[in-house]
Amino acid sequence: MRGKLDRLVALGLFFCLALTSYKGFMKLPEVYPALNPAGFFRGLVNDRENSLIMKERHFDINVQIGKALELRLQEMKARGEFSSGDALVDRERAERALRKTRARDTRNADYVLLAEQNLARARRLRDEGWTMGWSLVGTAVCGPREPGKAEK
């Protein structure tokens, strides 16, 4: 009985490992775009589209937060409010929050740019029918060298 159970476990284990090997191999960038280009590039482009949408929304939300903070600051200035001990938000803190929001705006704009580039790159790869290939040597993208020594 014990022997049978062991054999069953061994078989199940081998099946799981073989399945992982099969799935892994089929998902390699050397294999997937060659065997199922439509599926690979649909997934890739869709991922990049989702990232771009997410980054655009992050950007939009932060811009709106900045506008709300600006409005609050304008109100405070109009009323002549400065710091007060019991206020939930005082002018100094609101100004600081606005600076942080603007810093995030700048960063979020960069993220949107990066997401746009990622999407454009995915579309380019799709249009070129790209696959990674198995060669290790390929075209040297930059001759191995110590920086600052080769092109002086």
Place this chain on the structure above:
Amino acid sequence: MHTPDTKTLPAWRDPFFLAILALGAFLIFYHLGQRPLWQDEAETANLGRNVLKTGLPTVTDGVNIVSQEERREFGSDMIWRWSPWMQIYMSAAGQMIVPHSTFWARFWFAVTGLACIAATYLLLLRRFGDRAWACLSAALLTLHVPFLLYARQGRYYSAGGLILLFILWGFLGDWKRRTAPLLAIGLGLGLLFHANYLLLLSLAPPFLVAALLLYRERMEFRRVGLAILLSCLLIVPGIFLYRMGRQSALFNIMVVPENIMLYFSDWVMFMIPLPVLAALAWRWKEFFIGRGGPRDPKERFCLFMALLMVGSFFILAIFPQRFHRYIVHFYPCCAILLAWAGLKLWRFSRPSGVLFLVLVGLTNWLHIIPMERLKIVNRPWENDFRMLTSTNIPIKLFLAEIIRGYPDVNIGLIDFFLTHAKPGQTILAEYGDMPLQFYTPFRVIGGLEGPIDPSEKPDWVSMRRDVRVNRDGLLFAPREFITNHLDLDRDYQRIELPTPDETFGNRPGPQFHAFLPVGPPQSALVVYMRKENTDAR
């Protein structure tokens, strides 16, 4: 503990060990200086260069300031106090041989990486007498690409792994009676502190607890006290030297849960696959419900290492700066654990054992696929699918990078300024200021070093695509300075370089490291030249 088998072949005559070591040497040293030092490596190298001049890690060479924490790293004496000095002196030792060389700035660290492979083998051979386990562990470590990436860095990472192996060698020996193993534990703990004190702070408590849980019969508190005393001889001066309290102001309880999650996520994604951990947790369930650990000394040691890692992650999570680099010293432990699991599996079912070892040795599929199936994705959104965060053959990516080369962002900047800037000129660099300080003779300001004097009129401005915010959530000083004090359109000429403006360069973190260029479209590196310089050319 296990008595070593004295009949075994000496290591230096074991052809498998020698072959593994030769492979390791190739993978670690081949084109070691190919990609330039990136920001953090160059910080260490700049301090190392200053050591060669003054004997101490001063933050200035009279022209530039080494800082990435808005000048929190030093006081009025201008001596580096932010992190331990061991790596700085190691870098200096390399630069003493050939100054300004990337290869030599990384050399001694790479030696410790290779020594990690040898020490993994020797630890298991000497303490357990199991050559197959020793060879397999060393081989898995040699083929583990995240380990190779860190071993090729000019920083403390693989030295931490080597010291941990040294401590484990002492611990598994007869440290209750013999001096050498006791010294290994005590001095090892002290050295670990000087590699990076976070490694010691996160290792020592779980080490003690796991030893009490699994090796209680071997604990003798007088000898433990002696080991601690020995380590304190090295540690106590460091506490004052590095002013450790200064960083405690950065503590933030809000990040602890996220840190725990991310350390565990890194563990399963780059170190030990989730299914292996699940199987081990099931196998060791008796221990977890308080019925004692495994009887087999090898398995007990594996459980000991797993407990060390888990305990360390919880402690590391308390520190706000969460980096994969703080758990890199556990790579040898992971290789040992995976090799043990592979051999167990081999004895249970040979086809499964072979398949398992191929999967963990040559692919990252067992790490990635289960995570994806469970919808646990530890993958920065900006990643490329040709990185270690996606299903790949890591060693192929790694070989492709070291053979083909990589258009490193820092090479683009360094070459440009060496060609175009003139002696005495000032470069304002938004990021990458540390490599520029290392490779060029110019005055380099900006980076993450804090406020810039409003009267500065830099001859060159290297503006980067990536926008960085400081710990207070505000833009770093260079971007503020450029926006508020410079008129780039009026006073500067915009120059686009052919190199893509990638964020880091040769950053080894497995979530960040790009082995192959992703290709267009990518923003180009942009440099601004002061128009007075244009007229003078």
